[in-house]
Amino acid sequence: GRGEDAQATGEGSGDGNCTVAFSQESLAFEWMVENSRDMQAAVEGAGCEFIQADAEGDPAKQLQDVRDLLSRQPDLLVVRPVTFEPLAPVPGLAEEAGVPLIVVDRALPGTPGEGQYKAFLTIDFVETGRLVAESVVRGMTELNGSATGRIVHITGTSGASPVLDEQEGIDEVLAENAGIEEVAQCDGNYSREPGRQCMEDLLQRFGAGEIDGVIADNDEMALGAIAAIKAAGRDELLGWIWGKDAQRSGLEAILAGEMRMTISTPPQFGELTMETWQQVQDDTLTETTQLLPKTVYEADSDQGRQAIEERIAELTELGIDCC
Amino acid sequence: MTNKILARVEPDAGTGPQTTGTGPRVGHRRSARFLSGLSGRAVEILFLAMVLTGFIVSPNFLTSFNLQGLLSQAAVLGVLAIGQYVVIVAGGFDLSVGAVAAVSSIVVASTLDGMGLLGVLVALGSGAALGLLSGFAVTVGRIPPIVATLGVMGIAQGVAFTISNRGIVITDPTFMKLNSTSFGFVPLLFVIWAVLVAVVFAFLKLTGTGLHFFAVGGNADSARLAGVSVARVQMTAFALSGLLAGAAGVLFAARASSGLPGLGVGWELDTIAAVVIGGVSLYGGSGNLIKAMIGVLTYLMITNVMNLGDVDSYLQSVLKGLLILAAVAVPAVLRRRNHLVGRTS
Amino acid sequence: MTVSKSVARPAADEASQPGRGNANRRRLPGGAMVWVLVALILAAIVLSKGVFVRPSNLTTVLYQISVVGVLAMAQAFAVISKGLDLSLGATAILAALVIGDSSSADPQFLPHLPLPLAIVAGLVVGLVVGVVNGVIAGRTPVPPFIITLSTYLVIVGVTFMITQGAPVTQPDQLLKDLGDARVWILPVPVLLWFALIVVGHLVLSRTKQGAMLYSVGGNETAARLSGVPVARIKMFVYGAAGVFAAAAGLLFLARTGSVSPSAGSEFMLMSLAAVVVGGIPLSGGQGKIKDVVLGVLILGIAGNLMNLMLISPYLQMAVQGAIILLAVGANQRLAHGRGQ
Amino acid sequence: MTDDVLVRMTGITKSYPGVAALRGVDFDLRAGEVHCLIGENGAGKSTLIRMLTGAEHPDQGVITIDGQEYAGLRPALAHRLGVSAIYQETDLVPQLTVAENVFLGHEPRTRSGALDRAGMRRETRRVLDELGVTLPLDAPVSELTAANAQLVQIAKALSRKTRVLIMDEPGAVLSSHELEALFEIVGGLRSRGMGIVYISHRLEELIRIGDRVTVMRDGQWVQTRMVNDTSVPDIIRAMVGRELSDQYTKTAVVGDDVVLSVRALTRRGHFEDVSFDLRRGEVLGLAGLVGAGRSELLNCIFGAVPADSGAVILNGSPLRAKTPRQAIDAGIGLVPEDRRGAGLILSRSVQENLTLPSLGRLSRGMVVRAREVAAVCRRYVEDLRIRTPSAAQPVRFLSGGNQQKVVLGKWLACGTSVLLLDEPTAGVDVGAKSEIYALMDRLAAEGISILMASSELPEVLGMSDRVLVMAEGRVTCELSREEATQEVIMSHAVPRSAAIAS
Numbered sequence A: 001g002r003g004e005d006a007q008a009t010g011e012g013s014g015d016g017n018c019t020v021a022f023s024q025e026s027l028a029f030e031w032m033v034e035n036s037r038d039m040q041a042a043v044e045g046a047g048c049e050f051i052q053a054d055a056e057g058d059p060a061k062q063l064q065d066v067r068d069l070l071s072r073q074p075d076l077l078v079v080r081p082v083t084f085e086p087l088a089p090v091p092g093l094a095e096e097a098g099v100p101l102i103v104v105d106r107a108l109p110g111t112p113g114e115g116q117y118k119a120f121l122t123i124d125f126v127e128t129g130r131l132v133a134e135s136v137v138r139g140m141t142e143l144n145g146s147a148t149g150r151i152v153h154i155t156g157t158s159g160a161s162p163v164l165d166e167q168e169g170i171d172e173v174l175a176e177n178a179g180i181e182e183v184a185q186c187d188g189n190y191s192r193e194p195g196r197q198c199m200e201d202l203l204q205r206f207g208a209g210e211i212d213g214v215i216a217d218n219d220e221m222a223l224g225a226i227a228a229i230k231a232a233g234r235d236e237l238l239g240w241i242w243g244k245d246a247q248r249s250g251l252e253a254i255l256a257g258e259m260r261m262t263i264s265t266p267p268q269f270g271e272l273t274m275e276t277w278q279q280v281q282d283d284t285l286t287e288t289t290q291l292l293p294k295t296v297y298e299a300d301s302d303q304g305r306q307a308i309e310e311r312i313a314e315l316t317e318l319g320i321d322c323c
Numbered sequence B: 001m002t003n004k005i006l007a008r009v010e011p012d013a014g015t016g017p018q019t020t021g022t023g024p025r026v027g028h029r030r031s032a033r034f035l036s037g038l039s040g041r042a043v044e045i046l047f048l049a050m051v052l053t054g055f056i057v058s059p060n061f062l063t064s065f066n067l068q069g070l071l072s073q074a075a076v077l078g079v080l081a082i083g084q085y086v087v088i089v090a091g092g093f094d095l096s097v098g099a100v101a102a103v104s105s106i107v108v109a110s111t112l113d114g115m116g117l118l119g120v121l122v123a124l125g126s127g128a129a130l131g132l133l134s135g136f137a138v139t140v141g142r143i144p145p146i147v148a149t150l151g152v153m154g155i156a157q158g159v160a161f162t163i164s165n166r167g168i169v170i171t172d173p174t175f176m177k178l179n180s181t182s183f184g185f186v187p188l189l190f191v192i193w194a195v196l197v198a199v200v201f202a203f204l205k206l207t208g209t210g211l212h213f214f215a216v217g218g219n220a221d222s223a224r225l226a227g228v229s230v231a232r233v234q235m236t237a238f239a240l241s242g243l244l245a246g247a248a249g250v251l252f253a254a255r256a257s258s259g260l261p262g263l264g265v266g267w268e269l270d271t272i273a274a275v276v277i278g279g280v281s282l283y284g285g286s287g288n289l290i291k292a293m294i295g296v297l298t299y300l301m302i303t304n305v306m307n308l309g310d311v312d313s314y315l316q317s318v319l320k321g322l323l324i325l326a327a328v329a330v331p332a333v334l335r336r337r338n339h340l341v342g343r344t345s
Numbered sequence C: 001m002t003v004s005k006s007v008a009r010p011a012a013d014e015a016s017q018p019g020r021g022n023a024n025r026r027r028l029p030g031g032a033m034v035w036v037l038v039a040l041i042l043a044a045i046v047l048s049k050g051v052f053v054r055p056s057n058l059t060t061v062l063y064q065i066s067v068v069g070v071l072a073m074a075q076a077f078a079v080i081s082k083g084l085d086l087s088l089g090a091t092a093i094l095a096a097l098v099i100g101d102s103s104s105a106d107p108q109f110l111p112h113l114p115l116p117l118a119i120v121a122g123l124v125v126g127l128v129v130g131v132v133n134g135v136i137a138g139r140t141p142v143p144p145f146i147i148t149l150s151t152y153l154v155i156v157g158v159t160f161m162i163t164q165g166a167p168v169t170q171p172d173q174l175l176k177d178l179g180d181a182r183v184w185i186l187p188v189p190v191l192l193w194f195a196l197i198v199v200g201h202l203v204l205s206r207t208k209q210g211a212m213l214y215s216v217g218g219n220e221t222a223a224r225l226s227g228v229p230v231a232r233i234k235m236f237v238y239g240a241a242g243v244f245a246a247a248a249g250l251l252f253l254a255r256t257g258s259v260s261p262s263a264g265s266e267f268m269l270m271s272l273a274a275v276v277v278g279g280i281p282l283s284g285g286q287g288k289i290k291d292v293v294l295g296v297l298i299l300g301i302a303g304n305l306m307n308l309m310l311i312s313p314y315l316q317m318a319v320q321g322a323i324i325l326l327a328v329g330a331n332q333r334l335a336h337g338r339g340q
Numbered sequence D: 001m002t003d004d005v006l007v008r009m010t011g012i013t014k015s016y017p018g019v020a021a022l023r024g025v026d027f028d029l030r031a032g033e034v035h036c037l038i039g040e041n042g043a044g045k046s047t048l049i050r051m052l053t054g055a056e057h058p059d060q061g062v063i064t065i066d067g068q069e070y071a072g073l074r075p076a077l078a079h080r081l082g083v084s085a086i087y088q089e090t091d092l093v094p095q096l097t098v099a100e101n102v103f104l105g106h107e108p109r110t111r112s113g114a115l116d117r118a119g120m121r122r123e124t125r126r127v128l129d130e131l132g133v134t135l136p137l138d139a140p141v142s143e144l145t146a147a148n149a150q151l152v153q154i155a156k157a158l159s160r161k162t163r164v165l166i167m168d169e170p171g172a173v174l175s176s177h178e179l180e181a182l183f184e185i186v187g188g189l190r191s192r193g194m195g196i197v198y199i200s201h202r203l204e205e206l207i208r209i210g211d212r213v214t215v216m217r218d219g220q221w222v223q224t225r226m227v228n229d230t231s232v233p234d235i236i237r238a239m240v241g242r243e244l245s246d247q248y249t250k251t252a253v254v255g256d257d258v259v260l261s262v263r264a265l266t267r268r269g270h271f272e273d274v275s276f277d278l279r280r281g282e283v284l285g286l287a288g289l290v291g292a293g294r295s296e297l298l299n300c301i302f303g304a305v306p307a308d309s310g311a312v313i314l315n316g317s318p319l320r321a322k323t324p325r326q327a328i329d330a331g332i333g334l335v336p337e338d339r340r341g342a343g344l345i346l347s348r349s350v351q352e353n354l355t356l357p358s359l360g361r362l363s364r365g366m367v368v369r370a371r372e373v374a375a376v377c378r379r380y381v382e383d384l385r386i387r388t389p390s391a392a393q394p395v396r397f398l399s400g401g402n403q404q405k406v407v408l409g410k411w412l413a414c415g416t417s418v419l420l421l422d423e424p425t426a427g428v429d430v431g432a433k434s435e436i437y438a439l440m441d442r443l444a445a446e447g448i449s450i451l452m453a454s455s456e457l458p459e460v461l462g463m464s465d466r467v468l469v470m471a472e473g474r475v476t477c478e479l480s481r482e483e484a485t486q487e488v489i490m491s492h493a494v495p496r497s498a499a500i501a502s
């Protein structure tokens, strides 16, 4: 529970003798809440006190949050950046405060392994983009007999770094498959309702037969697109929708034959972070950049189907929808 | 209503209706004066209360490391808030400040390489240009300020993202000195803010045009009849706000050593709230710049102190809301109690 | 009487018209906005090569804007009373979460309620938030901007404390079905919006409270001296706005079948934009529901058109901004005549 | 008097949507004269002078100042040419101080170009001294009373290097005391060769200080005469287009029963220990200098401001009105001094304003009975002869007299039995004035009791059955209709501490 940390009043009052500070981009989304919860569990599991600040999506606030957290002289600073560039001062601040730094999920300028910037634990979003695009190529080949087709892309919040990275991966693959064309892009703001609006408008713009599939930068928007497609009676597109994040409702949509695939973007960095920190302390850390493994969920085989069902059961067990 | 009575009788004449007063009435007056005096100092009191709370909550509050961060963050929002203050005093609102700062940050980041420090001027110019666009829409287009700046906000965001859809890292060492230089715990950014405050304060207090800002915000029709060019005042106010938002963008770029097209979302509300905590009237024509700037510091300290005090971030939102409300409501209610009891206005 | 009354600050929109004195204020704002809308529709038809006027597209547009349409009506109540409400979007989402969670078979945070009761609960939440705003607005001299900014922050905090950021994904199936159901070619949410337009219109034009609302927005002092219970009217205004916001939340939930606490962040400025684009002056005391509908249509059509034209997301921000400037600027020209 | 023409306006025409405010008006002003401008409400007087100050532009016509023709006159240019105006509607910036308001638009500069605040204060004090008043130079104007604000406006006009001074009803909120001082100043300015345009509805004022008088009607020039060659009835005939019988038509119909009695009512700092009785059908005049506390007393009885002690008894039972609503429900109505700021919702229609206090009665549950509202509106528009193109006309566009009738009408429509009138005819033309007087008389005859605060002594004398005089917040004497004369009232109205303008 998030309530506990409110009781702590200043450093050293935790049950262990160490403090880990976490600067979180935002706590407005379930993925990030789960990310924080997992981090807290891992930190407290290791007997340390967990303190956290929520940047509310504002890089300027996050810069100040980092300072606020460093002011409390934690033993480790973990940062999940709002976005890449503006957080460039963070390694310098950690250096100044003499606090080791681990960056998770998104990158920030700086080289892990230099000075106090110890490690970078991430998900490769470019690779995610590649994996999605490769699945699109397979799907289009299946649909049209060859790697040809017209795709619309509902993107996450314009300018967000995962959006740009994934686009890079998608572009890479599509460059090799000239037959597949991304004919339109629309900003769905990572949420269901704007995603749905995008799809509705695009369905008006492109009549039946004019597009073959939809890439959405997350499952929420994919689900919005599905709702729009069903409402418009354009069932030919069902099953040719690609999502991301592997949230429970997305996985269910795949089982229902409405979505083609999704990729997990696991928020659970806690274990890895604490392990890495241990290695830093023991001076045994070799890999300063580590990638979190991700899983592709695609109902193209019984095996795949089973994996999805298991994952759904797991999420239901945890009582969460995402991740 | 003390002033009203002074209206006719010289303060030292001592023969007005007030001398007919009996004991309790004098007491009533005195406590009234004390309370309304307090309400006039609301932001200073709140500021000191925040400092005190910070001090009590955490020994780290008064460290140079913490103050340095607080002051340089305050510098960015503060410079932005100067512009917001100027526009509000002149009777408007500027919703575009955050987006204009984003444009300026991305402009400075993308031009530093080619043009060197001239890029800073280009960035300031782009801010001023967007400010002028707001001013133009308000004066020539006769569009209410809130709509005009909402439109310009969209345009500015579009421009920022068109220049670069992702952030640009700055490496220019001269430029970076802006952020790295500090005098004790006082960062250069803060000094720049203070200088800008002093300049704008002097402009408003010492020039006729400065007085015209207050006049236009207070009653544009009277100002016009007195021969004041309302359009020019509004134009200047928005241009100034744009220029200052541009400056804030540059300061942010220095602080974050990068420019960012998506910067400044929600900053328009932050600046308005901060300035109002500083006692500025949203209806224009009145408010003290220095107090407004204390409002900025106070506003940021709310978060700083809660972070240091380890308050749950969701709870922070609740507490911040209640604090803003209290900061404005308490003095306003006190003032009304003791000054305008039941007056029909 | 003190001077402050006789030289009361001129209306914001008037103050922004330098060099015009008080000439030509006779024609009320809003009248010309119809022509701006007509111009936009014509442009949409041409630019979309006719796609825009296809019945399916038209219903799509209506369907898309129904939520903001209801929210903007709520905003209009506040604006007519010379206020404004920044908490509406957050209220709508909170109400949607309450309705969605309590009506779901397996609620996460709330006790289970049958759908009708869940809807009532949501509306009550909206009412309570609105009444709190209204009481503060009526009893203290704090500007509504600050009041509702504060309640906005409080609601957001409370919403997240309850949900911990988790969405509600399994509201009552009937709700989802209604969201997609159609009567003739009109989706049910659109019909609900239409119904609320009628309700809003009747409240403003036919009820005692509506008439008093205009008087409070027009001149609070004079209204009070005419026996209008100003504080109670403000409570009514913000209370009604809260209920309408909750209704918007209900439509949102029906339309998307799920709601996450972070949804609707764009609602705050959008509802205000719709009101002002529709030509309702922020100086209060004026404006009709018809104006709000115009404002919502203009913004909605502009958004739809840009998507039909496949304008890049980055450019859309700028184009949307330009459209706001052009629409309101054109309206000012048409409504107030050419400059001298 | 010299004959050099300072200003000449010829063929001035101006229309607003739906109104032809001015139709080919000619007007001229010579140096060293007071040129009075008179006409009914809405005749176009203010509009005409707004052309001269550059506040607005004529559709047609020529304005010549000092022999030079000006097409696009702007306020700044007019000021430079030496044209200053005291506008009818207070045009001060409430948040600025007295000194700042006085010098707004022509602030003195120091040698370094900075704002010369010390100079501003010094000069303001000098001008105010000239006017014989002392005001706090650094107080925001919002804290002044209406009368003091008017003095600031006068100071503002005088602070400029002015050759043409326009005064649009400067006396409307001043009492006779201050008016005297004003007249002296006007006389002084005239002898220095300044040309003065003086607009007023009080004919006695014009006769006293005017050299020439121009009468306007319906946006047209009617006549220009030397004041010496004309008379009040002449002017009225030219203005109204018909003979106007005795202005004050007062019949005594006072009943025996006391309707309203006020006992030791006190509101500290405003008025103290006020007691009186008001009988059925009585018109009780409340005289006093500006600031005597009359408005505050009326507001207090009406529940708009709280009392500190004392009692108000209505029809035998105590009335503890904490809000105007309670007073209204008990049958009291207030016509406030500040008509536009407190009496009307300017942006709303005649109908809405007329029916606002009676909305409760005119609706069933929440729903307003539209037909009845329209009927009530029609009835009072006809009954009070409110001149308006339609019931839907925003009251902003009505003339002062008609606006005042709307305010009166809204109380009649809700069945008021006690009317509190605060300066009921301020800024109202003679025609409308006599209509309002006739109406008051009729209402009294119908049994309505009226408490009327007025600074216009002839009005107090002409309309009251009894007169109370207030000074410094206390009732200093009570006079019967027979006892009341200008001299007696004035002698009781001047405060004993007499630090007033002199």
Ligand SMILES: Nc1ncnc2c1ncn2[C@@H]1O[C@H](COP(=O)(O)OP(=O)(O)OP(=O)(O)O)[C@@H](O)[C@H]1O
Pocket: C022, C023, C024, C025, C026, D016, D017, D019, D020, D021, D039, D040, D041, D042, D043, D044, D045, D046, D047, D048, D088, D397, D398, D399, D400, D401, D427, D429
């Ligand atoms: N801005 C305006 N828009 C529309 N009509 C106007 C405007 N200003 C004045 N009018 C109209 O023009 C006419 C002349 O008005 P004006 O104010 O000049 O009269 P006035 O002689 O000064 O009356 P009063 O004695 O009441 O001051 C009136 O019918 C008035 O309603």
Ligand SMILES: Nc1ncnc2c1ncn2[C@@H]1O[C@H](COP(=O)(O)OP(=O)(O)OP(=O)(O)O)[C@@H](O)[C@H]1O
Pocket: B004, B005, B006, B007, B008, B009, B016, B017, C001, D145, D146, D147, D148, D269, D270, D271, D288, D289, D290, D291, D292, D293, D294, D295, D296, D297, D337, D453, D455, D472, D473
């Ligand atoms: N110039 C002044 N000097 C002293 N007291 C003043 C002055 N002006 C106002 N006051 C105080 O404010 C109170 C209310 O003033 P207000 O204007 O209501 O008086 P009034 O007699 O109604 O004036 P008016 O003649 O304008 O109606 C007065 O009772 C007095 O105590």
Ligand SMILES: [Mg+2]
Pocket: D045, D046, D047, D088, D168
């Ligand atoms: Mg006039």
Ligand SMILES: [Mg+2]
Pocket: C001, D294, D295, D296, D337, D422, D453
């Ligand atoms: Mg009075």
